Amino acid sequence: MTAAGEGAGSGTAGLTIETQGLTKRFGHQLAVDNVALAVPHGAVFGFLGPNGSGKTTTIRMLLGLAAASAGTVRVLGLPMPQRLHEVLPRVGALVEGPAFYPFLSGTANLHRLDAAGRHAAPATRTARVAAALERVGLSHAAGKRVHAYSLGMKQRLGIANALLSPRELLVLDEPTNGLDPQGTREVRSLVRSLAADGATVFVSSHLLAEVEQICTHAAIMSAGRLVAQGPLAELRQAGETRIRLLTPDAGTASEVLLRLGMSPGTGTPEPDGDVLTAVAAASRLEAPEDIVAELVAAGVRVRGFSVERESLEERFVALTGEGFDIAQ
Numbered sequence: 001m002t003a004a005g006e007g008a009g010s011g012t013a014g015l016t017i018e019t020q021g022l023t024k025r026f027g028h029q030l031a032v033d034n035v036a037l038a039v040p041h042g043a044v045f046g047f048l049g050p051n052g053s054g055k056t057t058t059i060r061m062l063l064g065l066a067a068a069s070a071g072t073v074r075v076l077g078l079p080m081p082q083r084l085h086e087v088l089p090r091v092g093a094l095v096e097g098p099a100f101y102p103f104l105s106g107t108a109n110l111h112r113l114d115a116a117g118r119h120a121a122p123a124t125r126t127a128r129v130a131a132a133l134e135r136v137g138l139s140h141a142a143g144k145r146v147h148a149y150s151l152g153m154k155q156r157l158g159i160a161n162a163l164l165s166p167r168e169l170l171v172l173d174e175p176t177n178g179l180d181p182q183g184t185r186e187v188r189s190l191v192r193s194l195a196a197d198g199a200t201v202f203v204s205s206h207l208l209a210e211v212e213q214i215c216t217h218a219a220i221m222s223a224g225r226l227v228a229q230g231p232l233a234e235l236r237q238a239g240e241t242r243i244r245l246l247t248p249d250a251g252t253a254s255e256v257l258l259r260l261g262m263s264p265g266t267g268t269p270e271p272d273g274d275v276l277t278a279v280a281a282a283s284r285l286e287a288p289e290d291i292v293a294e295l296v297a298a299g300v301r302v303r304g305f306s307v308e309r310e311s312l313e314e315r316f317v318a319l320t321g322e323g324f325d326i327a328q
């Protein structure tokens with residue numbers, strides 16, 4: 001049996017990234033406000049929020065690229081930035097894109113970047129560069145100068161750079177930003193396959209659809225604060241559900257719905273009765289047939305009944321007060 005000491009595994013309680021009270025002030029502005037992130041080992045974790053909500057600033061603090069004003073960060077179980085030199089070799093990052101030399105090939109660029117790293121073994125460099133290019137599907141363009149690469153290819157080259165050594169955690173800041181649909185598809189499928197290889201992936205995005213497509217977990221930032229986080233399935237469950245009921249017995253119906261823990265609104269008159277809407281937390285909602293049975297048992301004439309679950313998008317808009325770009 002091996003001791004699961006500090007840094008031996010994936011972090012405390014299976015967390016690959018854990019922050020407490022993480023805060024960053026720029027003058028009077030609170031760019032990151034008391035953030036407690038919990039990224040489980042093996043997750044594809046979507047860090048979602050509108051532009052300017054504090055995602056990049058948080059990522060920079062996770063990687064020791066910026067100092068926190070307050071709070072603590074643990075990555076792979078080790079405190080950052082105190083244990084930076086042990087943590088960073090185990091983490092691949094794509095933040096603000098590495099600077100490539102346009103007139104050097106993809107291979108030559110990766111050789112230079114690898115040589116600049118403190119921990120990379122020169123003896124294995126050629127093989128590791130070739131393997132990383134292969135991993136991101138750029139072997140065919142390895143000898144091409146980077147200025148001839150599409151944006152999607154450059155972004156994949158950036159990810160190849162993050163993969164030059166085996167990594168337990170990949171941190172990708174808006175990896176599909178600025179890409180055309182083809183490049184976006186390529187990068188998304190690459191991110192999915194990296195996770196399938198066993199790495200924990202922390203990926204920021206302002207696109208809800210993107211996070212829904214590739215992530216198992218998500219956290220939502222709004223104006224520097226973390227407003228929700230958890231498995232995607234749970235975030236979907238956590239929204240509100242609205243029922244619509246058509247009945248001439250709105251008064252009794254309201255009483256029944258209140259008793260069932262829902263918040264009924266006032267009815268809107270229609271020819272067949274009143275349309276009553278009521279909302280409840282989705283997790284607390286009775287089965288629709290049970291609600292109808294309760295209504296009928298109380299003598300309510302049910303002439304129409306429907307249940308609408310709040311979409312993840314509606315929930316995020318409600319949480320952040322902003323519309324999300326839902327472009328694919």
Ligand SMILES: Nc1ncnc2c1ncn2[C@@H]1O[C@H](COP(=O)(O)OP(=O)(O)OP(=O)(O)O)[C@@H](O)[C@H]1O
Nearest residue numbers: 026029031049050051052053054055056057058206
């Ligand atoms: N070096 C800095 N000096 C002053 N203010 C900054 C600095 N870096 C970021 N900010 C401010 O902090 C806030 C959060 O910015 P940040 O870049 O972290 O957001 P973001 O969610 O990553 O947005 P985007 O997707 O646009 O990069 C913004 O209001 C930004 O203007």
